[in-house]
Amino acid sequence: MPEFHLLPPAAAVSATGYDLLWWYEVAVALIMTVVIFAGVFFFAIRYRRRSESYVPRPIEGSKLLEITWSVIPFLVMLTFFFWGAALYFRNQSAPPDAMNVYVVAKQWMWKVQYPNGVREINELHVPVGQPVKLTMASEDVIHSFFVPAFRLKRDVVPGRYNDMWFTPTRPGRYHLFCAEYCGTEHSGMVGWVTVMEKKDFENWLVSGGAEGSMASQGQKIFQQLGCSTCHLFDEQGRCPNLRGLYGSRVLLNDGRTVVADEAYIRESVLDPNAKIVAGFQKDIMPTFQGQLNEEEILEVTEYIKSLASQHGGMFTSEQTGPTEGGGRGGSIANAGQGTLDTHGTSMTNQPPRAEANAQAQDANQPGAAKPAAPGGKK
């Protein structure tokens, strides 16, 4: 029988903060429970029925009491709110020196990729004491990245990026769970987060990475899809200059200003007309919806990030030329079809929906005999 714990291990800065709030709430809850239980028991026993004929004098109620037991609990709850909101707010956006790691969720695995190209499945290695930012995308349904030891969880929603960040504090191996129900093997979509000493981590990272960096792979995609014919690296192109773009504020033609973050780059690739940079024409860039899967978009994103002249985290500053990456066999088309078989994404030029439809049609006929689950049965 494994040994018994009341709390999961605390292995991140966030865990310590959350636990403190948790204990405060548990204490308040215990006090309230005791008060109410004591009240019920005391009144029930003290005023138990002694005579069948006795009818007690009615008591109408008391406005003062009602106000008291409305206002005081609410004030206590406000402390919950402000404390909880402060912690939550702090955990919303990563510090600028955070190390970037990319996570793609699909039924039923976690695929992790580091900017230098190292890939893992159902494992995440992070160094102690270093803020880590995960940028997460889903290939199919909603998943949720949950590390109890960090007290953190974030849904991974198809069609957008969700990110989370944390600073590990204690080396060790910790559970990684998918917390949002995602289909047949939901409970098998688990893995490990390994927190390592900085030195060990650097050794691990180097020994693990045989492929080219994400940025170099992104660059290959960038050139193969012809992006570089319009996105010249000066101010002459028909499309905006991408050098120094990431992290900067972009003025749009409708007067708004947005920050060029991962979500912005993703949107610009998939839906180019959504936000047109001031001074440029719309309808010039085609959409790449259906031509790139989430991993490839992340690689392009990482390439564009690498063009930022500014400093970055441990890896964002790593400048990568068009070095030969070994492991990504053949063309991108192969990569799209081979390494990932995803729903509704392929390298063909047909509209993405047609394929998804066809696939959905044979899979989702409620009336038909029960088809096999896409991932196969257990």
Place this chain on the structure above:
Amino acid sequence: MSTTTAVQADTPISYLNATTGWKSWLFTTDHKRIAILYLISITAFFALGGIFATLMRLELTTPQGDLFTSDTYNKLFTMHGIVMVFFFLIPSIPATLGNFLIPMMVGARDLAFPRVNLLSWYLYIFGGVFALMSIVMGGVDTGWTFYTPYSSTYSNSFVMLALVGVFIAGFSSILTGLNFIVTVHKMRAPGMTWGRLPLFVWSMYATSLIQVLGTPVVAITLALVGLERLFHVGIFDPAIGGDPILFQHMFWFYSHPAVYIMILPGMGVISEVVACYSRKRPFGYSFIAGSSLAIAVLGFLVWGHHMFVTGQSMYASMVFSILSFLVAVPSAIKVFNWTATMYKGSVAYNTPMLYAFGFIGLFTIGGLTGLMLATLAVDVHVTDTYFVVAHFHYVMVGGMVFAYLGGLHFWWPKITGRMYPEAWARFAALVTFVGFNLTFGPQFLLGYLGMPRRYHAYSPEFQPLNVLSSAGASILAVGYAIPFIYLLWSLRYGEKAGANPWGAKGLEWEAASPPPTFNFDHTPLVTEEAYEYAPEKEVHVG
């Protein structure tokens, strides 16, 4: 209150024996008979949902997931959720006790629309048949929440049938609510002012408002999911830019208030029971009544607290968080008032009162853990874990089912004309209480330890607490089985009940037990406040 003394005869004519034959039941428009029809059907669904739960707990005694395939397990918890939420909890008190009691409590012969009432039962059954069909044909595996895009695109199970079943049952719920609202407005006996309504009627009125306002939104949402499944394209589809989170907004806009559909009627029952067995007017009548309406309205403002980790805007999360704390205030008011009602009362420990004690305690725990879930940072860790499972079972089972059982015992003499065996009933209440806490208490710890919900197989360190929980579930099952047996037994062998065995106040106790078809010989004239347990008058104990 004016009395319409029931004629005591050896074989009194009551609603139960006024007419005979199956047609007289299946085509009845008598609210009391329809309540019995509901009672039988929801008991069947409760048993079905219970079987699913038992199988799940059995599976979870070992971490490996060796009893069922993961596919079967996913279907078990989905169907447990769908059956329990849509076919037991939502109709439970409103459709049985509410149907039976609201006309009697307001002094009417029947509901405003007796035929609509019957229609609503048929819709419920019709919806239930679709749900059962989806189960028989192979089950549904989306979770009762039907989250897109899993439900709309990826699931290979019989989602359509379940959606249709829930959609139809939703209209049953709407019609019940509509009927109650109009009845309370239009059918009150002369002198039955709003300030004299029993608290049960107040809480049922608040419940009905939620049913009428919320259910259509979930109906249209599920219809849109169904259309998306049918046409392979729709408004939640991420492939064309649809937002799966919008589904969650629309789903929880109903499904959070639906939690109050489940708990408010229970609060109404507890108000009646505590007043009767303390023999006292409830402390702060107007505050308890008002807090029911406050819960109904505020309940619509808090749904976003189910979505703190989905990627909803953090500013929206903050708004929803603080509004969620606001809705806790009226719930707290009720708990304090029930406790204060016993102060200087004359408290008897009959079974319904034992359930009421259980309700107050368990609802308090459920409510306080709800506050933890409304706290932004804590929710990030415990949402979608067993902590949530434990929390809502404390509210739904510890709250609603306890109140339902308490209310069923309280009005059992009125409904059937027979007394239940008190000793057995007290024993069963105790067993249920112990079994319940043993089942769901450990799940709070499991949740904070990080065990995600809807897991078929789990990490071995969670096993001890899971075994404890499964053991508790077996005790809980016994606790449910005992009342089922002795209540059936009492139908034939129970002691005959008088019109008012508890010395309670309220118009329903002035009719005979069981009541005649039209409840009262002539329309009662109400001249007193509710719960007028006057000290100078002797209360007759039947």
Place this chain on the structure above:
Amino acid sequence: MPQQVDSSTLGMWVFLLTEIMFFGGMFGAYTIYRVMYPGAFASTSKYMEPVLGGINTAVLICSSLTMALAVRYAQIGNRKLIRIFLILTMIFGVAFIGVKFSEYYLHWKEHLVPWMGFQYPEHPEFFRQAQILFCFYFFMTGFHALHMFVGLGLMTWLVIRNEKIRFNEEYYTPVEIIGLYWHFVDIVWIFLFPLLYLIGANK
């Protein structure tokens, strides 16, 4: 001078409350997407038929007038005029549905039905999000048309009922509540028309 309503009329109003929320769910979702994808939504305007939609609005308003008059004559117990105005209302209703379905046919010919080979050659960049608007268009007008059919059924019943019993100032509840329903369906269309047909007409 406010007057008491009877149970059935109140019941109908409560039912209309649920109908508000039923359509309201779709209007809410529509609003959110319209804010999210203003360009794609505006691009659909050239495929809509604002003139047909406008004619249909007028037809429905006329049917509301005849319905209101049918209720008025029920209040004073004029069986013949009740019959005439009910049948007029139904004729307008059928006309509305006829126009509506010819619009559907036109959209189908133009490949604008998202689940039947959707094509959007003029704005390929909006190929995806425009489908959301068309989903809304078909679902919302479809549910509206469904309500029209129910209303027509109820009115058929009412026409027959009118021959059997005499509606008068003492008893005209069925006419009144079916009238309420019909007006509600009209109101839904009053909002659907500008929201679906006239999004980007000015561009």
Place this chain on the structure above:
Amino acid sequence: MNHKVLPVRTYVLIWAILICATFTTLGVAFIDLGPWNIVVALMIAFTKMSLVVLYFMHVKQTSTLTRLFVVAGFFFLGILIFLAMTDYGTRTWLPAGKMW
């Protein structure tokens, strides 16, 4: 049931206003008012709805209770749209100031 029976000319007058409003809606839609197009269209729609509700549906003559239910419908619909928009409207807002 004792509604005061409205004269036919009231109904016809309301009808005429509604028809005019429809053509106004249609006409205004083709004039570019920028973001005000939708505002004008919705204001006209609300006016039309109010006329139908007040006169055709007799809410002007009816009890406060009915009015309460009508208002409640729009109130709760407003809650649905408004609170959902607190999410959609603020998703791209940036956190103010330093947080770590």
